[in-house]
Amino acid sequence: xxxxxxxxxxxxxxxxxxxxxxxxxxxxxxxxxxxxxxxxxxxxxxxxxxxxxxxxxxxxxxxxxxxxxxxxxxxxxxxxxxxxxxxxxxxxxxxxxxxxxxxxxxxxxxxxxxxxxxxxxxxxxxxxxxxxxxxxxxxxxxxxxxxxxxxxxxxxxxxxxxxxxxxxxxxxxxxxxxxxxxxxxxxxxxxxxxxxxxxxxxxxxxxxxxxxxxxxxxxxxxxxxxxxxxxxxxxxxxxxxxxxxxxxxxxxxxxxxxxxxxxxxxxxxxxxxxxxxxxxxxxxxxxxxxxxxxxxxxxxxxxxxxxxxxxxxxxxxxxxxxxxxxxxxxxxxxxxxxxxxxxxxxxxxxxxxxxxxxxxxxxxxxxxxxxxxxxxxxxxxxxxxxxxxxxxxxxxxxxxxxxxxxxxxxxxxxxxxxxxxxxxxxxxxxxxxxxxxxxxxxxxxxxxxxxxxxxxxxxxxxxxxxxxxxxxxxxxxxxxxxxxxxxxxxxxxxxxxxxxxxxxxxxxxxxxxxxxxxxxxxxxxxxxxxxxxxxxxxxxxxxxxxxxxxxxxxxxxxxxxxxxxxxxxxxxxxxxxxxxxxxxxxxxxxxxxxx
Amino acid sequence: xxxxxxxxxxxxxxxxxxxxxxxxxxxxxxxxxxxxxxxxxxxxxxxxxxxxxxxxxxxxxxxxxxxxxxxxxxxxxxxxxxxxxxxxxxxxxxxxxxxxxxxxxxxxxxxxxxxxxxxxxxxxxxxxxxxxxxxxxxxxxxxxxxxxxxxxxxxxxxxxxxxxxxxxxxxxxxxxxxxxxxxxxxxxxxxxxxxxxxxxxxxxxxxxxxxxxxxxxxxxxxxxxxxxxxxxxxxxxxxxxxxxxxxxxxxxxxxxxxxxxxxxxxxxxxxxxxxxxxxxxxxxxxxxxxxxxxxxxxxxxxxxxxxxxxxxxxxxxxxxxxxxxxxxxxxxxxxxxxxxxxxxxxxxxxxxxxxxxxxxxxxxxxxxxxxxxxxxxxxxxxxxx
Numbered sequence: 001x002x003x004x005x006x007x008x009x010x011x012x013x014x015x016x017x018x019x020x021x022x023x024x025x026x027x028x029x030x031x032x033x034x035x036x037x038x039x040x041x042x043x044x045x046x047x048x049x050x051x052x053x054x055x056x057x058x059x060x061x062x063x064x065x066x067x068x069x070x071x072x073x074x075x076x077x078x079x080x081x082x083x084x085x086x087x088x089x090x091x092x093x094x095x096x097x098x099x100x101x102x103x104x105x106x107x108x109x110x111x112x113x114x115x116x117x118x119x120x121x122x123x124x125x126x127x128x129x130x131x132x133x134x135x136x137x138x139x140x141x142x143x144x145x146x147x148x149x150x151x152x153x154x155x156x157x158x159x160x161x162x163x164x165x166x167x168x169x170x171x172x173x174x175x176x177x178x179x180x181x182x183x184x185x186x187x188x189x190x191x192x193x194x195x196x197x198x199x200x201x202x203x204x205x206x207x208x209x210x211x212x213x214x215x216x217x218x219x220x221x222x223x224x225x226x227x228x229x230x231x232x233x234x235x236x237x238x239x240x241x242x243x244x245x246x247x248x249x250x251x252x253x254x255x256x257x258x259x260x261x262x263x264x265x266x267x268x269x270x271x272x273x274x275x276x277x278x279x280x281x282x283x284x285x286x287x288x289x290x291x292x293x294x295x296x297x298x299x300x301x302x303x304x305x306x307x308x309x310x311x312x313x314x315x316x317x318x319x320x321x322x323x324x325x326x327x328x329x330x331x332x333x334x335x336x337x338x339x340x341x342x343x344x345x346x347x348x349x350x351x352x353x354x355x356x357x358x359x360x361x362x363x364x365x366x367x368x369x370x371x372x373x374x375x376x377x378x379x380x381x382x383x384x385x386x387x388x389x390x391x392x393x394x395x396x397x398x399x400x401x402x403x404x405x406x407x408x409x410x411x412x413x414x415x416x417x418x419x420x421x422x423x424x425x426x427x428x429x430x431x432x433x434x435x436x437x438x439x440x441x442x443x444x445x446x447x448x449x450x451x452x453x454x455x456x457x458x459x460x461x462x463x464x465x466x467x468x469x470x471x472x473x474x475x476x477x478x479x480x481x482x483x484x485x486x487x488x489x490x491x492x493x494x495x496x497x498x499x500x501x502x503x504x505x506x507x508x509x510x511x512x513x514x515x516x517x518x519x520x521x522x523x524x525x526x527x528x529x530x531x532x533x534x535x536x537x538x539x540x541x542x543x544x545x546x547x548x549x550x551x552x553x554x555x556x557x558x559x560x561x562x563x564x565x566x567x568x569x570x571x572x573x574x575x576x577x578x579x580x581x582x583x584x585x586x587x588x589x590x591x592x593x594x595x
Numbered sequence: 596x597x598x599x600x601x602x603x604x605x606x607x608x609x610x611x612x613x614x615x616x617x618x619x620x621x622x623x624x625x626x627x628x629x630x631x632x633x634x635x636x637x638x639x640x641x642x643x644x645x646x647x648x649x650x651x652x653x654x655x656x657x658x659x660x661x662x663x664x665x666x667x668x669x670x671x672x673x674x675x676x677x678x679x680x681x682x683x684x685x686x687x688x689x690x691x692x693x694x695x696x697x698x699x700x701x702x703x704x705x706x707x708x709x710x711x712x713x714x715x716x717x718x719x720x721x722x723x724x725x726x727x728x729x730x731x732x733x734x735x736x737x738x739x740x741x742x743x744x745x746x747x748x749x750x751x752x753x754x755x756x757x758x759x760x761x762x763x764x765x766x767x768x769x770x771x772x773x774x775x776x777x778x779x780x781x782x783x784x785x786x787x788x789x790x791x792x793x794x795x796x797x798x799x800x801x802x803x804x805x806x807x808x809x810x811x812x813x814x815x816x817x818x819x820x821x822x823x824x825x826x827x828x829x830x831x832x833x834x835x836x837x838x839x840x841x842x843x844x845x846x847x848x849x850x851x852x853x854x855x856x857x858x859x860x861x862x863x864x865x866x867x868x869x870x871x872x873x874x875x876x877x878x879x880x881x882x883x884x885x886x887x888x889x890x891x892x893x894x895x896x897x898x899x900x901x902x903x904x905x906x907x908x909x910x911x912x913x914x915x916x917x918x919x920x921x922x923x924x925x926x927x928x929x930x931x932x933x934x935x936x937x938x939x940x941x942x943x944x945x946x947x948x949x950x951x952x953x954x955x956x957x958x959x960x961x962x963x964x965x966x967x968x969x970x971x972x973x974x975x976x977x978x979x980x
Contacts, residue, residue, distance in 0.1 A: 501701065
């Protein structure tokens with residue numbers, strides 16, 4: 001007897017008493033009892049585990065925002081923290097900046113939609129390369145690239161500013177400053193928002209039956225008209241989803257805002273929380289109150305999303321076919337579009353990377369034009385440092401453990417959500433989304449508090465165990481969602497044929513489901529790996545002296561002002577990420593061949 | 596219209612083959628939304644004997660696929676009992692539900708469900724591996740199964756490279772290889788083009804004969820059902836309307852629904868005058884008719900004659916029994932046969948005749964309804980005897 005039974009209905013409540021058993025040849029009493037009990041018990045267990053992992057931090061935040069006791073003292077209920085937070089002008093300003101900066105979501109989605117359409121439907125020259133480059137830039141750790149941008153666009157000694165001031169003598173002031181709303185926007189848009197939205201929207205465009213667009217084409221519509229009148233309306237649900245995800249994610253980032261916003265006095269939600277937590281003394285209840293406020297914002301956003309998606313269900317555009325519009329009819333302007341894309345990639349990705357890389361070889365970071373400016377000493381120093389080598393080992397260990405455990409767990413969870421009729425599936429699907437709503441630093445904080453307060457857990461304090469755990473929790477939403485979309489696409493008859501062939505759940509999952517979702521399984525593996533490998537916010541509070549990872553070491557070096565060594569680590573991180581991106585594109589290639 | 600089921604074929608006596616499948620009072624309700632409940636299957640019962648080819652026939656949404664999936668164990672019914680080869684695999688009373696992978700069945704799906712990531716041989720071997728068959732046996736049985744469907748040379752091809760007809764054959768081979776007591780087929784031919792379907796139908800028939808397994812077949816195609824089946828259950832709205840052999844259902848249906856769903860029929864009201872053993876005299880709009888088939892005992896009834904059973908001849912002076920005067924209203928020529936509409940005493944009868952003799956429009960003809968092909972349909976709503 002296996003979990004296959006879970007696939008059968010779990011609706012019948014086993015609480016209605018022990019099942020009556022009739023003497024029937026061939027099946028044991030226990031088996032029948034298990035059948036009726038298991039979907040419920042297993043469902044309950046799953047809901048409980050996922051619920052504790054995901055809902056606990058949320059509840060923790062909510063409860064502790066009403067705690068006015070001194071740190072280390074018993075809980076005292078009070079709303080004074082809330083009043084304090086909501087009347088603090090700094091908080092108000094940070095909320096304003098947060099919403100202002102979240103405008104990058106609609107901007108990014110709009111640009112990304114056009115890019116995705118150019119790549120998939122028009123197939124502009126170099127589509128495949130552009131796609132890979134976008135994956136790469138999404139994976140790149142943002143912080144080192146932000147450092148690259150500081151070198152280029154610092155108002156005082158940024159290279160580009162210097163250059164412009166020298167070339168155009170009539171300009172007397174540095175024209176650009178990276179320490180600004182537009183600077184932060186630019187770094188986010190070019191490195192993460194646009195790439196991730198192209199990545200999210202491309203499959204939707206690809207999976208939409210091209211026949212709708214072909215019908216428009218044969219009706220005499222131009223490419224622009226097809227995009228406006230057919231493609232976009234049909235893909236409205238996908239675009240809307242991307243918009244919501246973009247908004248939520250925009251609340252989470254803090255490294256870039258911390259580094260680029262602080263000099264210009266720009267605070268956002270996440271950096272304010274970071275300041276509260278890092279303050280002396282740490283203002284944890286204030287941090288939690290502010291988080292709870294944004295939890296409500298997210299709740300409202302989610303409700304709006306659900307409302308619109310329910311009313312948009314009429315569009316059943318995604319079908320199994322992946323037929324494409326003939327690539328022979330590539331318009332002339334496709335080449336211009338292609339050139340623009342390459343320019344964007346060159347400026348957005350290549351320039352800061354090159355700056356960063358060159359910076360690691362300068363004696364004084366960012367000063368390229370001194371006498372004897374160049375040295376390899378930083379590289380030698382970093383690699384000779386035992387703490388760097390230890391952090392590298394830790395990084396790989398955390399990333400591999402997270403990726404292995406995570407991918408398997410997410411796949412099973414996704415399968416349960418898509419295919420099973422487990423008790424509590426609805427609740428489970430809500431829990432699975434919860435970690436989206438909590439910035440990494442608060443996830444880390446709540447787990448840290450748990451570890452410090454529960455004596456039996458103190459053995460894992462300072463080890464990589466809580467770091468892996470926090471990555472696993474943090475990546476549940478995206479991992480499960482990606483695998484869900486993949487499992488949904490497997491015709492259920494393929495698994496049913498396994499059942500009627502006499503295979504148990506484990507065999508069906510291993511031999512049919514997993515091979516069919518293998519490319520997505522691999523993609524999720526790499527995604528989790530990279531996310532763990534470059535994470536700062538979630539793990540920073542959990543790491544001990546022996547469990548430092550490379551990004552944490554890097555941020556530590558930055559705080560000490562050792563930009564050169566930090567840049568070296570940034571380059572190493574980027575190289576590993578590049579290798580993973582190549583691995584991922586290989587997987588994508590295989591998906592392409594399978595179609 | 597009657598909703599009651601009519602089981603003509605009595606339960607088998609001890610001398611006949613054993614019962615391989617028994618379905619008792621099977622019911623399943625889908626709740627689309629909480630307030631809108633629809634019964635997909637509404638109290639179905641039937642028995643299938645060893646070696647029989649049994650078909651569930653009906654329009655889409657009549658519950659035939661739900662019934663089949665319940666037998667397979669892919670669907671959990673709300674009530675009833677299913678016994679396969681003596682083993683109760685589902686019983687709502689005993690709260691028994693044997694999962695699909697533990698039932699002695701194999702299934703061919705409408706979409707074939709050929710696993711695209713495996714080879715042809717890999718697909719066929721899968722059920723044997725699931726049953727932990729020794730590797731040597733697997734090889735021989737896969738080879739046999741592929742031989743049977745004529746795909747031996749394709750064994751190591753990736754399954755995704757096969758045509759629709761070949762995938763269909765692999766699906767059969769996979770189902771056959773498991774050597775289960777019960778073979779379930781869910782509209783397996785509906786995705787093939789007409790010519791291939793014809794060919795596969797013949798092959799399927801031969802395959803079933805050779806293997807002697809018990810087959811439960813689901814289709815909405817009456818032609819397919821008539822040609823393949825030993826017995827057919829005609830379904831509508833989750834119920835079995837009528838159950839019988841192809842011949843019984845075509846030549847002497849008891850229910851108007853069956854008469855209309857299988858083949859075509861001229862059906863009109865009549866009144867029973869004299870009901871004798873094996874023969875009933877009725878009156879109707881066209882005049883007195885003698886009928887020798889159908890629910891001969893009924894009082895108020897409907898009369899059914901199939902278009903191809905009606906004979907047309909040149910107008911005769913004398914009218915014998917079951918002969919009427921008529922006038923050809925329209926002639927439709929389709930090569931093999933000719934479709935006429937004939938006016939008989941103000942009633943339009945559809946007639947299908949061979950092209951041996953061709954009548955033109957407005958021709959005066961004598962219409963003959965053979966009493967052995969005139970069927971009295973039961974319009975009562977109570978279950979037939």
